[in-house]
Amino acid sequence: MMKYKHEDYINSGFYSDMDSDVENHKEKIVKCRKPHKCAACQGDISIGHHALYETGFMDGKPVSCYTCTPCLDKWIEEGDDV
Numbered sequence: 001m002m003k004y005k006h007e008d009y010i011n012s013g014f015y016s017d018m019d020s021d022v023e024n025h026k027e028k029i030v031k032c033r034k035p036h037k038c039a040a041c042q043g044d045i046s047i048g049h050h051a052l053y054e055t056g057f058m059d060g061k062p063v064s065c066y067t068c069t070p071c072l073d074k075w076i077e078e079g080d081d082v
């Protein structure tokens with residue numbers, strides 16, 4: 001389940017605080033059609049679950065990662081405290 005609206009998760013991703021290193025950084029909420037590993041907690045993201053999918057280029061090489069919504073919820077909550 002997602003606690004926040006989709007747009008609230010944008011810019012809260014794994015690469016978001018490394019924007020200077022990731023070129024052409026894009027992120028969007030996706031519903032997984034295959035199982036993925038969360039880049040942050042290494043937990044499994046099951047089929048049908050939402051995740052933040054990020055892509056970009058680092059040192060000229062394409063990079064991508066998925067982050068599970070529990071991690072995003074935690075980051076958003078931590079961000080709210082600041």
Ligand SMILES: [Zn+2]
Pocket residue numbers: 038039040041042043067068069070071
């Ligand atoms: Zn996670």
